[in-house]
Amino acid sequence: MSDPWQKAYDFAVEVARKAGAEIRKAGESEIRVMTKSSTVDLVTKTDERVEKIIIGALKAEFGEGTHDFIGEESVAKGEACILTDKPTWIIDPVDGTTNFVHGFPFVAVSIAFAVNKELEFGVIYSCLEDKMYKARKGKGAFCDDDPIQVSDVKDIHKSIIISEHGTDRSKEKVTKIFSTMQRILCIPVHGLRGSGTAATNMCLVASGAVEAFFEIGIHCWDIAAGAVIVKEAGGVLLDVDGGPFDLMSRRMVCANSDVIANRIIKEIEIFPSERDDIAIKKK
Numbered sequence: 001m002s003d004p005w006q007k008a009y010d011f012a013v014e015v016a017r018k019a020g021a022e023i024r025k026a027g028e029s030e031i032r033v034m035t036k037s038s039t040v041d042l043v044t045k046t047d048e049r050v051e052k053i054i055i056g057a058l059k060a061e062f063g064e065g066t067h068d069f070i071g072e073e074s075v076a077k078g079e080a081c082i083l084t085d086k087p088t089w090i091i092d093p094v095d096g097t098t099n100f101v102h103g104f105p106f107v108a109v110s111i112a113f114a115v116n117k118e119l120e121f122g123v124i125y126s127c128l129e130d131k132m133y134k135a136r137k138g139k140g141a142f143c144d145d146d147p148i149q150v151s152d153v154k155d156i157h158k159s160i161i162i163s164e165h166g167t168d169r170s171k172e173k174v175t176k177i178f179s180t181m182q183r184i185l186c187i188p189v190h191g192l193r194g195s196g197t198a199a200t201n202m203c204l205v206a207s208g209a210v211e212a213f214f215e216i217g218i219h220c221w222d223i224a225a226g227a228v229i230v231k232e233a234g235g236v237l238l239d240v241d242g243g244p245f246d247l248m249s250r251r252m253v254c255a256n257s258d259v260i261a262n263r264i265i266k267e268i269e270i271f272p273s274e275r276d277d278i279a280i281k282k283k
């Protein structure tokens with residue numbers, strides 16, 4: 001039987017690598033000499049430029065109108081964030097924007113592809129590390145061309161948990177986020193980490209470097225590609241309340257096993273986060 005999505009998968013890897021080169025170029029040539037304020041403008045320009053490169057290349061390859069697109073920058077400009085049955089690309093051109101501004105070495109291009117609302121493949125290019133993480137549904141997960149697998153650590157006390165404080169600085173949310181992190185740290189676990197990008201955090205779970213990642217407040221474009229990569233590396237994906245993973249819910253836990261995931265879930269103080277697909281409908 002023909003494999004309809006192999007060409008799209010191979011092309012996505014190529015496009016992710018090209019986008020990563022663009023990000024490195026912007027980082028080397030422009031950021032270093034910029035003042036803080038103009039750096040922020042540059043970042044937006046870079047995010048938008050890289051997303052245009054990615055979507056432009058995909059439309060040129062697969063035709064206008066045949067596929068749908070959910071991109072962080074296009075949604076920011078008011079485009080719909082609804083997963084249809086059509087072949088849909090879910091794109092974060094620069095995951096770890098703050099890291100990018102500072103040259104902190106975790107900046108990822110995240111490209112996922114879904115058909116009939118099912119994630120078919122995910123590609124995450126950690127462009128400052130030059131590491132290409134990728135996975136197709138049912139065909140395993142890879143970093144560059146080496147197969148990757150989640151950690152086999154079963155003991156929460158021997159686990160590293162990774163999460164992010166996100167972008168909200170309201171006292172109420174920050175308190176909830178850090179009290180959750182404090183409860184998890186004092187289980188105790190072996191350590192708490194954060195790379196500054198959800199996509200990279202999920203690759204660290206998939207490659208066995210850490211045992212679990214959780215976050216409330218992320219978007220579908222941050223986690224869609226990582227969801228395929230973690231699953232294909234033998235990991236599990238859940239909602240922060242222990243229910244089934246929901247791509248549009250803006251919250252998730254992924255881990256090397258249900259045991260570790262459910263132990264973390266016990267400590268998470270949940271706060272509301274507006275769904276990706278509902279928020280846009282309100283506009």
Ligand SMILES: O=P(O)(O)O[C@H]1[C@H](O)[C@@H](O)[C@@H](O)[C@@H](O)[C@@H]1O
Nearest residue numbers: 096097098164166167197198222
């Ligand atoms: O706003 P950023 O600097 O890009 O960082 C985000 C990141 O993009 C996202 O993946 C999540 O990890 C958020 O917690 C970060 O704040």
Ligand SMILES: [Mg+2]
Nearest residue numbers: 092095096222
């Ligand atoms: Mg992001």
